[in-house]
Amino acid sequence: MLYERWRQISSERRNDVALRDGASGRRWTFGQLFCAGQSHPAREEEVAFPQGHSPQFILDLLAAWRDGKTVCPLEPRQAPPQFSNPPRKCVHLKCTSATTGAARLAAFTGGQLAADAENIVRTMGLRADWPNLGVISLAHSYGFSNLVLPLLLHGIPLILAPAPLPEMVRRATENERAVTLPSVPAMWRAWGESKAIPANVRLAISAGAPLPLRLEAEIFESLGLKIHNFYGASECGGIAFDAEARPRGDGSCVGAALSNVNLSVNEDGCLIVRSGAVAETYWPEEADSPTGGVFHTSDLAELKEGLVYLRGRRDDQINVAGRKVSPETIERACLANPGVRECLVFGAPSREEERSEIIVAVVAGEATEGELRQYLLQTLPAWQVPRQWRFVKTLPASARGKLSRQEWRRRFAAGA
Secondary structure (H helix, E strand, O other): HHHHHHHHHHHHOOOOOEEEEEEOOOEEEEHHHHHOOOOOOOOOEEOOEOOOOOOOHHHHHHHHHHOOOOEEEOOOOOOOOOOOOOOOOOOEEOOOOOOOOOEEEEEEOOOHHHHHHHHHHHHHHOOOOOOOOOOOOOOHHHHHHHHHHHHHHHHEEEEEEEOOOOOHHHHHHHHOEEEEEEOHHHHHHHHHOOOOOOEEEEEEEOOOOOOOOOHHHHHHHHOOOOOOOOOOOEEEEEEOOOOOOOOOOOEEEEEOOOOOEEEOOOOEEEEEEEEEEOEEEEEOOOOOOEOOEEEEEEEEEEEOEEEEEEEEHHHOEEOOOOOEEHHHHHHHHHHHOOOOEEEEEEEEOOHHHHEEEEEEEEEEEEOOOHHHHHHHOOOOOOOHHEEEEEEEEOOOOOOOOOOOHHHEEEEEEEOO
């Protein structure tokens, strides 16, 4: 069904520009891109592995759709996973992000992929006259659903920037009247600090990691550009989107449910997602798989007046002498201090048996430990103030814009 939908789109918009490569300057109309996909060499492998950030990724994907092969997108230099043949009716495999554990594959039917793209395009209002600027990974769930599928299933043109460097972003957009720019907080921060956000960005989207309120407010105040927070998961695609015209007042709010997505909270306080975009199963291990279009997340959430407020992850909660706190609660309090640029909080085993865990904070900024302790005591109970502090120049995020608590916890345990 995916290739037939692409055939229809490419026919309807045959003479319109579909894809532009910022690295080579080459461009393809929808008709030319269809012909290139038709003539692209077939591969013998049962599963296709589109890889990288170039038109080659799109052509490899189209050839796989054409030949009825299962697709498993990969990041640059990522080794193909080893697994048996996927479920027969599934056409797409996503590598989950492994933020809190081992990575695994989520398997999707063509209908589930198409449903995610439909929900995103409709909710965000993606437009053919506002081409997407591609700076995020095409292989990651976010990039695939926001860049690749809108191009092929809805005719939203795509401009591929060779890298998210400010000058490359400027060059990629300089001849466009308006663009849509999906990105991650780390990139928005870098562009904002270097005053490199293009003036023709009409729709700005941030996902992959929490969008700091201060960053959102600073860019809005300086440019009048609202960055819209987007929340999703590899297993179910888009979940919620902040469509408001002005900056949020609460950093835990991630917006309202996407079109055709129904949300609820279970007895443990975790968010449950019901949608036609939920994966069919995990693969090859099917344990704890989503079933019947329902995905049980590990995100603690509260639903109020149609909006979703995230309260942390069940697996990340810190147990201090029987009292539990979400690290996000402490991070938000830290980030409200003007002397803190970045912050990551996690729990580590305590030497005092009765305390279970201690709270550790890794901070980038100018504030000192003493200043932060006094600052937090004004808004948090004393037991929620970190006992251990580590100060760094910066907190490097992954290519997906994420910070790994697991990795920082390991480094802390190793004394690094």
